[in-house]
Amino acid sequence: MKIEQTRDNSTLTLALEGRLDTITAPELEQVVNANLEGLTALIFDFAKLEYVSSAGLRVLLSAQKKMNKQGKMEVKNVCAEIMEVLDITGFSDILTIV
Protein backbone atom coordinates (compact mmCIF):
# COMPACT_ATOMS: atom_id res chain seq x y z
CA MET A 1 0.00 0.00 0.00
CA LYS A 2 1.14 3.52 -0.78
CA ILE A 3 0.32 6.40 1.56
CA GLU A 4 0.56 9.88 0.08
CA GLN A 5 0.62 12.58 2.74
CA THR A 6 -0.43 16.18 2.14
CA ARG A 7 -0.26 18.55 5.07
CA ASP A 8 -1.88 21.95 4.86
CA ASN A 9 -1.52 23.75 8.21
CA SER A 10 -3.65 21.72 10.58
CA THR A 11 -5.25 19.54 7.88
CA LEU A 12 -3.68 16.24 6.87
CA THR A 13 -4.85 14.30 3.83
CA LEU A 14 -3.78 10.69 3.48
CA ALA A 15 -4.38 9.24 0.01
CA LEU A 16 -4.19 5.45 0.17
CA GLU A 17 -3.39 3.22 -2.77
CA GLY A 18 -3.58 -0.58 -2.75
CA ARG A 19 -4.80 -2.77 0.08
CA LEU A 20 -5.45 -1.81 3.68
CA ASP A 21 -5.08 -5.18 5.39
CA THR A 22 -3.25 -7.03 8.16
CA ILE A 23 0.14 -6.29 6.60
CA THR A 24 -0.34 -2.62 5.74
CA ALA A 25 -2.60 -1.41 8.58
CA PRO A 26 0.30 -0.96 11.06
CA GLU A 27 2.05 1.38 8.55
CA LEU A 28 -1.03 3.56 8.37
CA GLU A 29 -1.37 3.59 12.15
CA GLN A 30 2.22 4.83 12.44
CA VAL A 31 1.65 7.64 9.95
CA VAL A 32 -1.53 8.74 11.74
CA ASN A 33 0.07 8.67 15.19
CA ALA A 34 3.17 10.54 14.01
CA ASN A 35 1.07 13.40 12.65
CA LEU A 36 -1.64 13.83 15.29
CA GLU A 37 -0.10 16.78 17.09
CA GLY A 38 -1.85 20.03 16.19
CA LEU A 39 -4.12 18.29 13.72
CA THR A 40 -7.71 19.53 13.48
CA ALA A 41 -8.75 17.74 10.28
CA LEU A 42 -7.75 14.28 9.07
CA ILE A 43 -8.94 13.36 5.59
CA PHE A 44 -8.62 9.87 4.12
CA ASP A 45 -8.80 9.66 0.33
CA PHE A 46 -9.80 6.13 -0.73
CA ALA A 47 -9.92 6.84 -4.50
CA LYS A 48 -7.15 4.32 -5.22
CA LEU A 49 -7.81 1.94 -2.35
CA GLU A 50 -8.79 -1.58 -3.44
CA TYR A 51 -10.04 -3.01 -0.17
CA VAL A 52 -10.18 -2.73 3.59
CA SER A 53 -10.12 -5.68 5.98
CA SER A 54 -10.84 -5.61 9.72
CA ALA A 55 -7.21 -4.73 10.53
CA GLY A 56 -7.71 -1.53 8.52
CA LEU A 57 -11.04 -0.85 10.22
CA ARG A 58 -9.28 -1.02 13.57
CA VAL A 59 -6.90 1.77 12.53
CA LEU A 60 -9.78 3.89 11.19
CA LEU A 61 -11.72 3.42 14.44
CA SER A 62 -8.73 4.40 16.55
CA ALA A 63 -8.07 7.47 14.35
CA GLN A 64 -11.73 8.48 14.59
CA LYS A 65 -11.67 8.26 18.40
CA LYS A 66 -8.55 10.44 18.54
CA MET A 67 -9.85 13.03 16.05
CA ASN A 68 -13.14 13.29 17.98
CA LYS A 69 -11.09 14.88 20.75
CA GLN A 70 -9.24 17.40 18.59
CA GLY A 71 -11.17 18.06 15.40
CA LYS A 72 -12.77 16.12 12.61
CA MET A 73 -12.08 13.15 10.37
CA GLU A 74 -13.52 12.48 6.92
CA VAL A 75 -13.27 9.65 4.42
CA LYS A 76 -13.76 10.49 0.75
CA ASN A 77 -13.96 8.65 -2.59
CA VAL A 78 -15.16 5.36 -1.13
CA CYS A 79 -15.82 2.73 -3.83
CA ALA A 80 -18.82 0.39 -3.73
CA GLU A 81 -16.84 -2.65 -2.55
CA ILE A 82 -15.36 -0.80 0.41
CA MET A 83 -18.69 0.89 1.16
CA GLU A 84 -20.24 -2.54 1.56
CA VAL A 85 -17.61 -3.47 4.16
CA LEU A 86 -18.32 -0.22 6.01
CA ASP A 87 -22.08 -0.87 5.89
CA ILE A 88 -21.85 -4.48 7.12
CA THR A 89 -19.66 -3.53 10.06
CA GLY A 90 -21.64 -0.43 11.01
CA PHE A 91 -18.65 1.78 10.19
CA SER A 92 -20.73 3.85 7.77
CA ASP A 93 -22.52 5.21 10.88
CA ILE A 94 -19.30 5.86 12.78
CA LEU A 95 -17.23 7.49 10.05
CA THR A 96 -18.00 10.70 8.20
CA ILE A 97 -18.08 9.62 4.57
CA VAL A 98 -18.15 12.51 2.12
Added chain:
Amino acid sequence: MAAKEITVNAALEKGEELTAFVESMLEPYDPSPKATVQVDVAIDEVFSNIVMYSGAKTVTVVANLDEPTSVFTLTFIDKGNPYNPLEKEDPDVSLPVEEREIGGLGIFLVKKTMDDVHYERKADQNYFTIYKKIK
Protein backbone atom coordinates in the same frame (compact mmCIF):
# COMPACT_ATOMS: atom_id res chain seq x y z
CA MET B 1 -10.81 -28.10 -12.59
CA ALA B 2 -8.55 -30.02 -10.23
CA ALA B 3 -8.08 -28.73 -6.70
CA LYS B 4 -4.86 -26.84 -6.07
CA GLU B 5 -3.04 -26.49 -2.81
CA ILE B 6 -0.31 -24.42 -1.24
CA THR B 7 1.39 -24.61 2.15
CA VAL B 8 2.89 -21.51 3.75
CA ASN B 9 4.50 -20.69 7.09
CA ALA B 10 2.07 -19.31 9.63
CA ALA B 11 3.40 -15.74 9.36
CA LEU B 12 1.25 -12.68 8.61
CA GLU B 13 3.31 -11.58 5.60
CA LYS B 14 2.53 -14.91 3.88
CA GLY B 15 -1.05 -13.72 3.40
CA GLU B 16 0.05 -11.94 0.22
CA GLU B 17 1.31 -15.22 -1.21
CA LEU B 18 -2.06 -16.85 -0.56
CA THR B 19 -3.91 -13.95 -2.16
CA ALA B 20 -1.69 -14.11 -5.25
CA PHE B 21 -2.15 -17.90 -5.44
CA VAL B 22 -5.94 -17.58 -5.36
CA GLU B 23 -6.15 -14.61 -7.72
CA SER B 24 -4.00 -16.30 -10.36
CA MET B 25 -6.12 -19.43 -10.07
CA LEU B 26 -9.42 -17.54 -10.46
CA GLU B 27 -8.35 -15.08 -13.14
CA PRO B 28 -9.00 -17.36 -16.16
CA TYR B 29 -12.60 -17.77 -14.97
CA ASP B 30 -13.28 -14.03 -15.05
CA PRO B 31 -14.59 -13.56 -11.49
CA SER B 32 -16.63 -10.44 -10.68
CA PRO B 33 -14.52 -7.63 -9.15
CA LYS B 34 -16.81 -7.62 -6.12
CA ALA B 35 -16.41 -11.35 -5.47
CA THR B 36 -12.64 -11.05 -5.95
CA VAL B 37 -12.37 -8.29 -3.34
CA GLN B 38 -14.58 -10.21 -0.92
CA VAL B 39 -12.51 -13.38 -1.29
CA ASP B 40 -9.29 -11.35 -0.82
CA VAL B 41 -10.64 -9.82 2.38
CA ALA B 42 -11.80 -13.26 3.61
CA ILE B 43 -8.31 -14.68 3.02
CA ASP B 44 -6.78 -11.83 5.05
CA GLU B 45 -9.26 -12.36 7.90
CA VAL B 46 -9.13 -16.16 8.11
CA PHE B 47 -5.37 -16.47 7.61
CA SER B 48 -4.46 -13.73 10.12
CA ASN B 49 -6.85 -15.32 12.61
CA ILE B 50 -5.10 -18.69 12.26
CA VAL B 51 -1.64 -17.10 12.50
CA MET B 52 -2.55 -15.14 15.63
CA TYR B 53 -4.62 -17.70 17.53
CA SER B 54 -3.91 -21.29 16.47
CA GLY B 55 -0.24 -21.65 17.34
CA ALA B 56 0.23 -23.65 14.11
CA LYS B 57 3.59 -23.49 12.31
CA THR B 58 2.23 -23.87 8.79
CA VAL B 59 -1.10 -23.47 7.06
CA THR B 60 -2.22 -25.46 4.03
CA VAL B 61 -4.83 -23.97 1.74
CA VAL B 62 -6.80 -26.12 -0.71
CA ALA B 63 -8.64 -24.25 -3.46
CA ASN B 64 -11.25 -25.61 -5.80
CA LEU B 65 -13.60 -24.08 -8.34
CA ASP B 66 -16.74 -25.92 -9.40
CA GLU B 67 -17.04 -24.70 -12.96
CA PRO B 68 -20.73 -25.49 -13.61
CA THR B 69 -21.84 -23.45 -10.58
CA SER B 70 -18.86 -21.02 -10.35
CA VAL B 71 -18.68 -21.79 -6.64
CA PHE B 72 -15.17 -21.31 -5.30
CA THR B 73 -14.18 -23.31 -2.23
CA LEU B 74 -11.17 -22.48 -0.09
CA THR B 75 -10.18 -24.66 2.87
CA PHE B 76 -7.59 -23.56 5.44
CA ILE B 77 -6.01 -26.50 7.25
CA ASP B 78 -3.72 -26.18 10.26
CA LYS B 79 -2.37 -28.43 13.00
CA GLY B 80 -2.82 -25.80 15.70
CA ASN B 81 -4.98 -25.80 18.80
CA PRO B 82 -8.66 -26.59 18.29
CA TYR B 83 -10.17 -23.25 17.40
CA ASN B 84 -13.58 -22.56 15.96
CA PRO B 85 -13.94 -18.85 15.20
CA LEU B 86 -17.61 -19.40 14.36
CA GLU B 87 -18.39 -20.03 18.03
CA LYS B 88 -17.65 -16.42 18.81
CA GLU B 89 -20.67 -14.18 19.24
CA ASP B 90 -21.22 -11.62 16.49
CA PRO B 91 -20.10 -8.11 17.47
CA ASP B 92 -22.70 -5.38 18.08
CA VAL B 93 -22.23 -3.23 14.99
CA SER B 94 -24.73 -0.59 16.16
CA LEU B 95 -22.70 0.74 19.10
CA PRO B 96 -21.48 4.36 19.05
CA VAL B 97 -17.84 5.03 18.26
CA GLU B 98 -16.57 5.31 21.85
CA GLU B 99 -18.01 1.91 22.74
CA ARG B 100 -16.98 0.06 19.61
CA GLU B 101 -14.45 -2.71 19.87
CA ILE B 102 -12.80 -4.41 16.97
CA GLY B 103 -12.69 -8.01 18.20
CA GLY B 104 -14.61 -10.51 16.11
CA LEU B 105 -15.24 -8.07 13.29
CA GLY B 106 -13.08 -9.96 10.78
CA ILE B 107 -14.87 -13.29 11.03
CA PHE B 108 -18.21 -11.46 11.13
CA LEU B 109 -17.27 -9.83 7.82
CA VAL B 110 -16.37 -13.24 6.37
CA LYS B 111 -19.71 -14.70 7.46
CA LYS B 112 -21.59 -11.81 5.88
CA THR B 113 -19.74 -11.71 2.54
CA MET B 114 -19.19 -15.40 1.81
CA ASP B 115 -22.08 -17.62 0.71
CA ASP B 116 -21.22 -20.13 3.42
CA VAL B 117 -18.52 -20.88 5.99
CA HIS B 118 -17.78 -24.13 7.76
CA TYR B 119 -15.51 -25.30 10.57
CA GLU B 120 -14.51 -28.82 11.41
CA ARG B 121 -11.93 -30.43 13.67
CA LYS B 122 -10.68 -33.76 12.39
CA ALA B 123 -7.49 -35.80 12.79
CA ASP B 124 -6.09 -33.14 15.18
CA GLN B 125 -6.39 -30.45 12.51
CA ASN B 126 -8.58 -27.39 12.06
CA TYR B 127 -10.47 -27.17 8.76
CA PHE B 128 -12.02 -23.81 7.99
CA THR B 129 -13.79 -23.56 4.64
CA ILE B 130 -15.29 -20.60 2.82
CA TYR B 131 -17.63 -20.88 -0.17
CA LYS B 132 -18.22 -18.10 -2.67
CA LYS B 133 -19.91 -17.91 -6.04
CA ILE B 134 -17.48 -15.88 -8.08
CA LYS B 135 -19.82 -14.51 -10.74
